[in-house]
Amino acid sequence: xxxxxxxxxxxxxxxxxxxxxxxxxxxxxxxxxxxxxxxxxxxxxxxxxxxxxxxxxxxxxxxxxxxxxxxxxxxxxxxxxxxxxxxxxxxxxxxxxxxxxxxxxxxxxxxxxxxxxxxxxxxxxxxxxxxxxxxxxxxxxxxxxxxxxxxxxxxxxxxxxxxxxxxxxxxxxxxxxxxxxxxxxxxxxxxxxxxxxxxxxxxxxxxxxxxxxxxxxxxxxxxxxxxxxxxxxxxxxxxxxxxxxxxxxxxxxxxxxxxxxxxxxxxxxxxxxxxxxxxxxxxxxxxxxxxxxxxxxxxxxxxxxxxxxxxxxxxxxxxxxxxxxxxxxxxxxxxxxxxxxxxxxxxxxxxxxxxxxxxxxxxxxxxxxxxxxxxxxxxxxxxxxxxxxxxxxxxxxxxxxxxxxxxxxxxxxxxxxxxxxxxxxxxxxxxxxxxxxxxxxxxxxxxxxxxxxxxxxxxxxxxxxxxxxxxxxxxxxxxxxxxxxxxxxxxxxxxxxxxxxxxxxxxxxxxxxxxxxxxxxxxxxxxxxxxxxxxxxxxxxxxxxxxxxxxxxxxxxxxxxxxxxxxxxxxxxxxxxxxxxxxxxxxxxxxxxxxx
Ligand SMILES: [Zn+2]
Numbered sequence: 001x002x003x004x005x006x007x008x009x010x011x012x013x014x015x016x017x018x019x020x021x022x023x024x025x026x027x028x029x030x031x032x033x034x035x036x037x038x039x040x041x042x043x044x045x046x047x048x049x050x051x052x053x054x055x056x057x058x059x060x061x062x063x064x065x066x067x068x069x070x071x072x073x074x075x076x077x078x079x080x081x082x083x084x085x086x087x088x089x090x091x092x093x094x095x096x097x098x099x100x101x102x103x104x105x106x107x108x109x110x111x112x113x114x115x116x117x118x119x120x121x122x123x124x125x126x127x128x129x130x131x132x133x134x135x136x137x138x139x140x141x142x143x144x145x146x147x148x149x150x151x152x153x154x155x156x157x158x159x160x161x162x163x164x165x166x167x168x169x170x171x172x173x174x175x176x177x178x179x180x181x182x183x184x185x186x187x188x189x190x191x192x193x194x195x196x197x198x199x200x201x202x203x204x205x206x207x208x209x210x211x212x213x214x215x216x217x218x219x220x221x222x223x224x225x226x227x228x229x230x231x232x233x234x235x236x237x238x239x240x241x242x243x244x245x246x247x248x249x250x251x252x253x254x255x256x257x258x259x260x261x262x263x264x265x266x267x268x269x270x271x272x273x274x275x276x277x278x279x280x281x282x283x284x285x286x287x288x289x290x291x292x293x294x295x296x297x298x299x300x301x302x303x304x305x306x307x308x309x310x311x312x313x314x315x316x317x318x319x320x321x322x323x324x325x326x327x328x329x330x331x332x333x334x335x336x337x338x339x340x341x342x343x344x345x346x347x348x349x350x351x352x353x354x355x356x357x358x359x360x361x362x363x364x365x366x367x368x369x370x371x372x373x374x375x376x377x378x379x380x381x382x383x384x385x386x387x388x389x390x391x392x393x394x395x396x397x398x399x400x401x402x403x404x405x406x407x408x409x410x411x412x413x414x415x416x417x418x419x420x421x422x423x424x425x426x427x428x429x430x431x432x433x434x435x436x437x438x439x440x441x442x443x444x445x446x447x448x449x450x451x452x453x454x455x456x457x458x459x460x461x462x463x464x465x466x467x468x469x470x471x472x473x474x475x476x477x478x479x480x481x482x483x484x485x486x487x488x489x490x491x492x493x494x495x496x497x498x499x500x501x502x503x504x505x506x507x508x509x510x511x512x513x514x515x516x517x518x519x520x521x522x523x524x525x526x527x528x529x530x531x532x533x534x535x536x537x538x539x540x541x542x543x544x545x546x547x548x549x550x551x552x553x554x555x556x557x558x559x560x561x562x563x564x565x566x567x568x569x570x571x572x573x574x575x576x577x578x579x580x581x582x583x584x585x586x587x588x589x590x591x592x593x594x595x596x
Contacts, residue, residue, distance in 0.1 A: 020044070020145035022175075025136060028152040029189075033125040035114040041107045041137060044145075045099045053107065054094045054140040056307035059133035059183060061256050061294070062119045064376035065310065068134035069093040071112040071121070075137075078106050093308065094140055111135055118256035118263040122248075127157070127190025127209050129248055129263070132183035133307065147182040149174045153189050161194065161207045162187040163244045163261035180305065184258045184295075188246045195221030199228050203242045210249035216271035220247070220280065223336055227285045230334035233595065234326070234415065235292050235422065243291070245284060255283050257290030281336055282345070286327035293326075294319040297422045300430035314433050316368035317456070321393010322418070324349075325401075328394075332592060339592060343473075343574040346398060349391050351572040353462070357506040358386040360459050364393060365433065380517045384506045395462065396455055401591070402467035403451060404444045410587050415594065417443045471591055472584025474577040478570055486541035486564030490515055494531035513562040516553060523550040524562075538564070 021044035028038045045051050055069040075095050077085040079102040086098040099105045113121035113128070122129045136147065151160050151172040164174035164185040172189075176182035192209040195217055206221040224245065232238050240260035252265045264283055270276040294302065299315035313319075332342035353359055367375065367389040374386050401414035421439045425431035431439075437456075441448050454460040468474055489508025490501050499521045504510045515521075523529055525547045529537050541547060543566035551558050576588065 020046075020143050022146035022148050023138060024148040024150065026150045026152065027130070027135070029123060029128060029154040029157075032123050032128065032154045035112060035123050037111050037113055037121070037123055037128065037130070037135070039109055039111060039135065039137075043105050043107055043139065045101075045103060045105055047101050047103055048099060049101055050096055050098050051105070052090060052094055052096045052140040053137040054091075054308065055137050056133035056183060057093050058307065058310070059119045059131060059256075060302065060305055061258075061290075062376075063310070063316075063371040065372070066119070066134075067092065068120075071115075071134065072137075073110050073112070075107065075109040077108070080104060080106075095137070107137065109137065116248075116250050116252045116265070118254045118265055125154075127188065127192070128154075129209075129246070130187040130189070131263075132179075132185060136179075136182055138179050138182075142179070144178050147176045147179055149176070149182070149187070151187070151189060157190050159191060159194065160187055160189045161192065161205060161244055161246060163240075163242070163258060180303075181259075183305075183307070185261060186246060186256075186258065186263050188248070193217045197221065197225045197228075199225070199232060200238050202238055202240070204228055205242075205244045206247060207244060208247045208249065210268065212249070212268060214268045214272070215249050215266075220271060220284075223281055223334075224284050224288075226334040226336060227281065227288060227330060230330045231285070231288055231292075234330065235419065239291065239296055243288075245288070247284075255287040257287045257295055259291060259295045262287035262290070278331070278337055278341060278345075281331050282327045285331050286323055289323045289326050289330065290319075292422060292426075293323050293418065296426040297418070298426075298430045300432050303430065310372045312369050312372065314365040314368050315431070315436065316371055317364040317389040317393030317396060318436055320390045321364070321395075322397045322414075324390050325394040325397035325414075326418075329592075333594065339576070342592070343576075346394075347572055347574045349394050350398075350464070350574070351570060352391050353387065353395050354572055355568070355570070356387060357384045358382070359392070360461075361385045362387050363459050364389055364396060364456050367392065380503050383503065399455065399462065399464070399467050400440065400448075400451065402470045403448070404440070405587055405591065406466060406470040407444045407446050410590055412443050412445075413591070413594075414440075468574075468577075470584070470587060472577050472580030472588045473574050475571050476573040476575045478573060481567050481570060483566060484542060485567070486538045486543060486545055487567040488515075488534075488538065488562065488564065489567075492521070492531070492534060495520075497531050499529060499531040499534060509562055509565045513549070513560045515549070515551065515560060515562070519551040519553050519558075521549060521551050522557070524548075526550075 024042040026040045057065050057067055075087050077087050077097045079085060088096045090096040113123035116122050119131055121131055121134050148167055160172045162174060162185050164176055167173040167175040188207055188209060190209060192207045193211050195206040197204050206224050208217045211217050244261040247264045249268045250265050251267050255262060255264045266280050270280045299313040299319060301311055301313040328345045331337050367387050397414060405413050417440045420443055421436060437452055455462055488510050489505060490510035491503035493500050493502045501515055501517055501519045504515055504517055521529060524537055541564050543564055546561060546563045549560045549562045
């Protein structure tokens with residue numbers, strides 16, 4: 001998945017011998033209903049007296065140490081004559097094997113596979129989703145070498161689908177030119193519904209596991225093809241030989257990008273109603289856009305990967321946020337969402353930023369850098385002190401796009417920045433934050449340090465006036481949602497009928513009154529309030545009313561005095577300004593439908 005990997009793949013394809021002997025894995029599923037796979041690895045040792053194997057502790061695109069090795073058991077090893085070799089755990093994710101000079105050893109282990117997510121493994125009677133990082137032990141010295149995979153599907157499983165190139169000798173045999181490509185190439189086995197289409201002569205597959213006669217695969221494939229064509233129009237070329245979109249219908253959400261594939265997880269019901277279906281299209285569009293932005297055009301830190309330690313970058317707002325901006329925009333440009341639907345989605349992102357107190361605490365660059373310890377490890381205080389680099393990055397992309405359109409009188413846009421950055425920095429090294437900014441400045445023809453200081457590296461309130469003026473948009477005034485109803489500003493949950501506080505945001509009546517997360521609200525104004533009664537009870541009061549509230553905190557009763565407020569206005573819904581000038585209407589069209 002790194003650029004080193006691409007270079008190796010191209011060299012190998014050109015006929016140069018690989019740098020080192022291959023590791024060959026045989027993966028079998030003798031009892032898939034127990035959620036186990038069995039892996040036998042034939043490992044070349046170079047004649048060493050002992051070798052060390054390691055399992056990745058994280059997987060690229062998902063920035064959290066997950067300790068995949070916790071699902072590995074029964075690691076054993078033998079030489080060619082079948083003599084057992086001593087295996088010793090040498091680190092949490094490493095095994096040292098006394099190979100005794102044998103040129104090749106056979107290593108066997110089992111992997112428990114029952115975590116349904118885009119980055120982990122799932123094995124059950126009807127199918128398996130295998131990711132590289134949580135499955136394949138490799139030589140810890142990380143010498144670049146091919147990694148071959150021979151799958152032995154369980155009885156009744158007919159297909160295996162993956163971005164990996166095929167290995168000669170039959171079905172279900174694959175060959176990664178290096179470990180990075182193996183980690184970057186999830187595999188789905190079973191009997192999925194497969195939809196194939198061709199763009200630029202290259203095959204594309206939408207692979208749906210679990211349609212169950214509910215998920216409309218044919219429609220999803222047709223619309224995904226439109227996304228592929230629009231994204232190809234954006235970048236100008238397709239940078240792979242084939243593309244495999246693995247879509248696991250599982251009632252779990254999420255997506256994870258790879259160089260020529262991705263894994264999506266989605267609800268079975270998402271093709272039945274409009275907004276969830278748009279959500280699926282935007283998810284597919286997001287992961288597909290990543291085939292360029294982050295898998296090839298990448299921050300300098302994201303490759304070659306250290307699979308045993310965190311890798312920090314300040315640029316996830318570009319890798320994820322800019323991708324999220326274009327995910328929705330490309331769905332619209334492809335004719336799959338209306339202008340109102342597109343603006344509604346962008347408005348929701350703006351509203352999320354503007355109503356999250358953490359926007360004044362954490363910058364887009366620091367949100368990126370601390371993804372491992374903050375974004376991926378949220379707690380009840382997260383909204384007060386963090387901001388999503390996805391959401392803020394998408395909003396920054398919108399503001400930057402408009403700024404460039406204004407600076408160049410509509411001649412250039414963020415589209416041109418992405419294409420220029422791709423041309424310059426999709427090679428083996430990647431880009432630094434300064435280099436990405438410099439590309440943007442060259443396209444804009446002006447310095448952007450003010451925007452970067454305030455909006456990218458700083459936590460200043462974002463200024464939307466310029467973008468709205470440039471594109472002929474305005475925020476629809478929605479006023480105060482409930483001007484006469486009391487507002488507490490705490491988030492609560494129904495815990496078996498108990499009304500329990502789950503979040504207290506800054507600058508709310510709840511925080512001012514000393515209400516804590518996990519407090520059980522028992523009564524407001526001396527009257528019992530149950531979990532389903534909070535909203536109607538608040539209607540009994542006005543903003544400014546001061547009322548005693550009885551809560552239980554660690555089983556002790558406390559009386560708090562709350563002064564209710566009014567819910568802040570939500571003034572962040574974009575609409576086209578009916579008084580827009582011809583020039584504004586032209587720029588709006590160039591933004592939303594650049595090809596017309
Ligand atoms: Zn992403």
